[in-house]
Amino acid sequence: MDLAALIDCLSSASCVVTQASTGLIVGALLFLVAAGLTLIFGVLGVINFAHGSFYMLGAYFALSAYRLSANFALSVVVAGLGVGLFGLLLERLFMRRVYNADVLMQLLVCYAFILILDDVVKIVWGPNFQSMGMPEAFQAPPLLIGGGVVPIFYLYLMAAAGLIALLLWVILSKTRMGKIVRAAAHNPSMTSALGLNTSLIYAGVFAFGGMLAGLAGGLAAPVRSMSPGMGFSILIESFIVTVIGGMGSVSGALVGALLIGLIRSFGSIGFPLFVEGTMFFAMAVILIVKPSGLLGKAAR
């Protein structure tokens, strides 16, 4: 524990800016992953424990696409679409069969895919750490804000995540498709009685959630080193985010993700070994005080 260091940091503008920008990009990536997770839970009632592996796949897809095309924006799109398609296949072939089964059975199927995908990545991309390197377009000198260093790429990443968040909000609350999805989340049997194909909606939401995780992986590729098993920690963190924000609530995921991002970046100065403990402590407090989460509706 080094709380003095934390207080030192908080009293210097440069350190606050640097840490806050780190926290915000961690939060932005976490939001994309957690939004998919919470959307899938809200509509399908299924916890996709393999969601971290989707993030990993997204990062590796982006890596390969970037090596082939040298175009970062294209690589991120490839990552999103690729993982979305993979999610669709996974849902149609496997997840669909365990919707009505015990939550443990769902856990087991997802766990199997975590194991399988980690090894598939090992076979295809190799077991070692890999990195994409910063794309040329972002190799500009970092911005100095109040003495703190903010890499250009961070701004791009935040803008991209913000845009995706905005799109997500527009789709869910303003379009007919969003209305159908919300209806399916609220009352699946009534939705299906109205002649809408809920099975298809489920597949679409699962694929869409996967796509968000894939996009996050792709966006994270330049600033994260990649290795098989990289999905584990982000999975755990996005669980914490969804629980804190409220399971099924996308806006809750945003609040939770930013909170966890900031805890991570400032905590790593003040109490580096206890960052994880702090996050779980926050989650436990929320669960005890308000199990449905900060912005969640009461448990169904």
Next chain:
Amino acid sequence: MSAASARSSLGRDTLWALIALGALLAVPYLTSSRIALDFGIRLAAYGLLATSLNILVGYGGMVSFGHAMFFGGGAYAFALSLQKTGASIPQALLIALCFSAVIGLLVGAVCVRLKEIYFSFLTLAFQMFLHSIILTWTTLTGGDQGLTGGIPRPPFLGLNLADPVHLYGFACVMAVVGLWLMRAILQSPFGYTLRMVRDNADRARFLGIAVWRVKLSAFVLAACFAGMGGVIMALFVSGAFPDFSYWTMSGEAIFMIMMGGIQVFIGPVVGAAVLLLLNDAISRTTEYHGLVLGLVVLLFALGFKRGLMDFLGQLWAKQQR
């Protein structure tokens, strides 16, 4: 169930326990293979962990994602009291069980009020919190290096646990006694009350049962038996490691009960044996451990749709009809 049939079922279980114990204790006379003895010790530890988790999952309908906190807690309490206080083995065992029970009581009192997935996540949170404490409190626990330096094993009752054969015998006795106790508890009126709470908590409440007290009791008992498993594990590796209370350990325990089955009492032990054997076999034959294990798990989950013993149990029930 009438009192007489309950008594006869207890007698039958006791007989089975004695037969199993006899057979297990005969193994060192048949083979001197360290591999076989080591496997027995690991199975004793994981069997206790998985079966105690099944008290919650199978009989109580409480899916805990954090059960390994008691496994790790028991291991650390046991190893630390031997290392730091110079306690005897029985004293350290007692301390470890009490420690697990107290943690179980504190955590359980908060957790059992929550339902379904919220219960699962809260147990996960507490487990990771404990794991973080173990990592952070380096002076006591050794941090991420684990509690190293070996643990002293003062002889007691003519047993010297530094001897692998004695350790094997001790682990077998602990496991069989633990399993027998759990079986007796689950077949008692308390065990049937727990099943009723699982099936219909409202009905149980209307009948005047304090539901949360039943759940909490089950939680504390399960914690104790998981701690017992942790004690065996601490003796086996001669120390304690943070991984013991990491979420992957809880995941493995869930894995074991799902593979073995949750409706047959001995299912989790079978699951533990299957998973240990599978892990060893896969590690020997391929470097792609996860790929093969994942495919086997998929086969279980989508093929059998239930654990091995549940599958066999249903086959057996069909035959009877």
